[in-house]
Amino acid sequence: MRFTAEDIDGHEVARREALYGPLAEAVRELVDATIRTEVDAAAVQEVEATVRAATARLRDRQIDGAFGVRYTEDGRIMPWGNVVIGLRNPIAPPLTVHRERDRCWSEFTLGAAYEGPPGHVHGGICALVLDHVLGSASSPEKPNFTGTLTLRYRRATPLGPLRAEARIDRVDGVKTYVVGALSDSDGVTVEAEGVFILPVWAREGSTTTPT
Numbered sequence: 001m002r003f004t005a006e007d008i009d010g011h012e013v014a015r016r017e018a019l020y021g022p023l024a025e026a027v028r029e030l031v032d033a034t035i036r037t038e039v040d041a042a043a044v045q046e047v048e049a050t051v052r053a054a055t056a057r058l059r060d061r062q063i064d065g066a067f068g069v070r071y072t073e074d075g076r077i078m079p080w081g082n083v084v085i086g087l088r089n090p091i092a093p094p095l096t097v098h099r100e101r102d103r104c105w106s107e108f109t110l111g112a113a114y115e116g117p118p119g120h121v122h123g124g125i126c127a128l129v130l131d132h133v134l135g136s137a138s139s140p141e142k143p144n145f146t147g148t149l150t151l152r153y154r155r156a157t158p159l160g161p162l163r164a165e166a167r168i169d170r171v172d173g174v175k176t177y178v179v180g181a182l183s184d185s186d187g188v189t190v191e192a193e194g195v196f197i198l199p200v201w202a203r204e205g206s207t208t209t210p211t
Ligand SMILES: CCCCCCCCCCCC(=O)SCCNC(=O)CCNC(=O)[C@H](O)C(C)(C)COP(=O)(O)OP(=O)(O)OC[C@H]1O[C@@H](n2cnc3c(N)ncnc32)[C@H](O)[C@@H]1OP(=O)(O)O
Pocket: 069, 077, 079, 082, 131, 132, 133, 134, 135, 136, 144, 145, 146, 147, 148, 173, 174, 175, 195, 197, 198, 199, 200
């Protein structure tokens, strides 16, 4: 598991955010446009060639494997490849998760790229979002892992503006029980319960390392 410390200061973090954030946002727009475009065949082929050229240009120099989770020396976390919140990940909506004591919440919009049933959010995407928001609520600091996530899909979740929220229900040793929900403007669409577990290597006094 890749947790990496980076020797950079806040200015450098801000510079990278300003550089890579807009690129990821542009690719998100490209994904949406790819799904929804009705331009003619020649235009589609022209764009395909342009996108392939852009991809090759980015691949001129790249890291091996995934981005990992990186930290600055002053403890700032940079989960920029994360599929839910990653600044550099165009697949991430991305969510900004807010914290208030024992609860977390996020308001965000899911568009055409997240469709399952016509005009509605794919059930796996609902699970993805809820896993992350419940997981975030489970621990402000230590890396809890999802042990069990239980969902009740009460009605289909429409594409568009949504809210996810979660709070700690109870803590039992290394297990944190969290409850939460995904909602649209008419109320709850998916209810969630999760057990989030502090892995062995992160426990007090552990000498094991992440695997
Ligand atoms: C990044 C920046 C963003 C920061 C924000 C971060 C939010 C991220 C949220 C997303 C989180 C993820 O997607 S995490 C990725 C998805 N999850 C995973 O890949 C987890 C894979 N599974 C595992 O690594 C492991 O099985 C663990 C860590 C879940 C548990 O293993 P373990 O640590 O060896 O557990 P162990 O000591 O045996 O058991 C401890 C206690 O938990 C219970 N227990 C064990 N497994 C389970 C289970 N699956 N469900 C329920 N309970 C369980 C045991 O009965 C025991 O209870 P008792 O005897 O004490 O009563």
